[in-house]
Amino acid sequence: MNSGIKLLKMNMKKTHQSSAMMNIPLFHNLPGPSLKILQGILMEKEFSKGENIFSEGSESTGFYIIMRGRVKVYKLSPEGKEQILHIVGPRELLGAVSAFAGSPYPAHADAMEKTKALFFLQKDFLALVRKEPSVVMNMMANLAMRLQHFTRMIEDLSLKEVPGRLAAYFLYLCEQKGCSDIVEMDISKGQLASLLGTIPETLSRILRRLSEQGVLEVSGRRIRLINKKALKDIINGEKLRF
Amino acid sequence: MNSGIKLLKMNMKKTHQSSAMMNIPLFHNLPGPSLKILQGILMEKEFSKGENIFSEGSESTGFYIIMRGRVKVYKLSPEGKEQILHIVGPRELLGAVSAFAGSPYPAHADAMEKTKALFFLQKDFLALVRKEPSVVMNMMANLAMRLQHFTRMIEDLSLKEVPGRLAAYFLYLCEQKGCSDIVEMDISKGQLASLLGTIPETLSRILRRLSEQGVLEVSGRRIRLINKKALKDIINGEKLRF
DNA sequence: GGATATCCTTGACTTATGTCAATAATACAG
DNA sequence: CTGTATTATTGACATAAGTCAAGGATATCC
Numbered sequence: 001m002n003s004g005i006k007l008l009k010m011n012m013k014k015t016h017q018s019s020a021m022m023n024i025p026l027f028h029n030l031p032g033p034s035l036k037i038l039q040g041i042l043m044e045k046e047f048s049k050g051e052n053i054f055s056e057g058s059e060s061t062g063f064y065i066i067m068r069g070r071v072k073v074y075k076l077s078p079e080g081k082e083q084i085l086h087i088v089g090p091r092e093l094l095g096a097v098s099a100f101a102g103s104p105y106p107a108h109a110d111a112m113e114k115t116k117a118l119f120f121l122q123k124d125f126l127a128l129v130r131k132e133p134s135v136v137m138n139m140m141a142n143l144a145m146r147l148q149h150f151t152r153m154i155e156d157l158s159l160k161e162v163p164g165r166l167a168a169y170f171l172y173l174c175e176q177k178g179c180s181d182i183v184e185m186d187i188s189k190g191q192l193a194s195l196l197g198t199i200p201e202t203l204s205r206i207l208r209r210l211s212e213q214g215v216l217e218v219s220g221r222r223i224r225l226i227n228k229k230a231l232k233d234i235i236n237g238e239k240l241r242f
Numbered sequence: 243m244n245s246g247i248k249l250l251k252m253n254m255k256k257t258h259q260s261s262a263m264m265n266i267p268l269f270h271n272l273p274g275p276s277l278k279i280l281q282g283i284l285m286e287k288e289f290s291k292g293e294n295i296f297s298e299g300s301e302s303t304g305f306y307i308i309m310r311g312r313v314k315v316y317k318l319s320p321e322g323k324e325q326i327l328h329i330v331g332p333r334e335l336l337g338a339v340s341a342f343a344g345s346p347y348p349a350h351a352d353a354m355e356k357t358k359a360l361f362f363l364q365k366d367f368l369a370l371v372r373k374e375p376s377v378v379m380n381m382m383a384n385l386a387m388r389l390q391h392f393t394r395m396i397e398d399l400s401l402k403e404v405p406g407r408l409a410a411y412f413l414y415l416c417e418q419k420g421c422s423d424i425v426e427m428d429i430s431k432g433q434l435a436s437l438l439g440t441i442p443e444t445l446s447r448i449l450r451r452l453s454e455q456g457v458l459e460v461s462g463r464r465i466r467l468i469n470k471k472a473l474k475d476i477i478n479g480e481k482l483r484f
Numbered sequence: 485g486g487a488t489a490t491c492c493t494t495g496a497c498t499t500a501t502g503t504c505a506a507t508a509a510t511a512c513a514g
Numbered sequence: 515c516t517g518t519a520t521t522a523t524t525g526a527c528a529t530a531a532g533t534c535a536a537g538g539a540t541a542t543c544c
Contacts, residue, residue, distance in 0.1 A: 056462065058517080075393075075396070075397040075401060077401035077402070077479065077480055078478045078479040081394065081401060082400055083397060085393060085396060085409035092254070097386045097389050097390065100382055100383075100386055101383065101386040101387070103388075103390070106390055106393045106394075107393060108334055129379070132319040133375035133376050133378065133379060134375050136375065136378045136382055137371070138378055138381065140342055140378055140381065140382060140385065141342075141343065143382065143385045143386065143389060144342055144343040145343070145390060146389060147339050147385060147388060147389060147392065148339070148343075148345070148348055150316075150392035150393070150395075151317075151327060151348050151349060151391065151392070151393075152348075153396055154325065154327060154392060154395055154396060154399065157318035157326060157396065157399040157400055157439070158325040158399055159317060159323060159325055161320075161500065161501085162318070162500080162501075163500095176476060185441040188521075188522090189521080189522065190521065190522080197396075197399070197400035197504065197505090198501075198502085199501085200504080200522065200523085201501090201503085201522090201523080201524085202500085202501055202502070202519080203503090203522095204522065204523055205523085205524080208523085208524090220510095231411040234254045235319055236320045237319065237331075270499070330487090373494080395487095403530065403531085404530080404531075405530095431492065432491065432492080440531075440532090441531085441532065441533090442492065442493085443492090443493080443494085443532080443533085444531055444532070445492095446492065446493050446494080447493085447494080447531090448495095450493080450494090460515085461515090462540095473512080
């Protein structure tokens, strides 16, 4: 709730953030002077678990870079069903499109856990961009990635049924991590349902069917992938029997 | 209808293109020298109706700016069902994300009608960008718009049922044009189904129900919106009765 | 202009997934 | 540890939308 700018000694703060910022893709390869400007215009903010960061339709005053924690960006149906668009983690941008386009936020954003972020005011950032257009190059890469993510999401939602989306998600997790046969879901099942565009009940049933069929084994948030081939088949439209 | 660059003498041609390019958002406010470079690296290409421009997974060698005609960008399910991601028209970019990111095309693109386009080779364009980073600013605006489009699409696909998506589409068309009560569908019903993430049969049934209930009137591709309030209610989750 | 291919509509049927409600399991606070 | 709140599972049921198949309407091509 309280989002304060921490009161640190000036020098300490600068040094610390400078090294942090070098690791943020958006600010790679920035010349020193521009980095200095950056440090002058950012603000640290903190959000507690479940706290709303911004809401759909509200005016965007700027954008965030997440330093710690995770944020879910989601839409709500009139009846309250939620669809998670993406989950934003450390070193990633939040709300940048709106800030750049000067349009209102297109979705809600809530902190999923205690979250620390850097906040950039739109006008300050745009001023920087005019001085240093190459920043936008890095931003482009980020947007391009997000576009590809959305492309896949649309494909999934309209061309695949829930088992297919779930299978794709598990294999995705599997690739991310070392591709061992055990993957750890880093979100609750309810949230996973929302991410896959379905509801907890449906997800629960499908997980049970997959277990019964020996495709995988569930214990809490730990999933053991037993038959990856079967998962791939499901992604490719193979029906999941009862 | 036909707006083409007729067969003019060389000098004429250059002049013509130069002015054409000034109208493309991507190249707004470019200084003269950069414009000259641009003209050196572009190629004119033409596609006949139904012709494939690129396919999902194929290496991207560059991107297009559509000058005339329309192109559908779509995904295919293993069973052949198609989901149109967007329809690209004159003055718009095609395949730019892939070109920028250096990744393969993430979807298929077919000309929906006779289409004329300018083609830019990746490496040439990237060289230009290095000289003139401000081009990327304009590109950002394009990507930001597309992201918002996809955001709405995901919301629709997962939170609304087909009648809601259809209603949203009609009201969107209505706003685009002068918002008279008559809208002209500029694509076939089959294609519209694919755009809405459904199949022609379902679309047909829903159109009939909407007619029966006096919400609208269909005659060919001309739709008369009789009860816009009802359409808005449907978007907001109101059920469409039989 | 007639033949052919394509698109559109409609009906009967199946199925995936959402809804509602009740219980079980887990996490959390005092 | 114990009670409470949240989260997950399960069943019975409703329904939106897909499948299959057939007939009708349009567009298109020689």
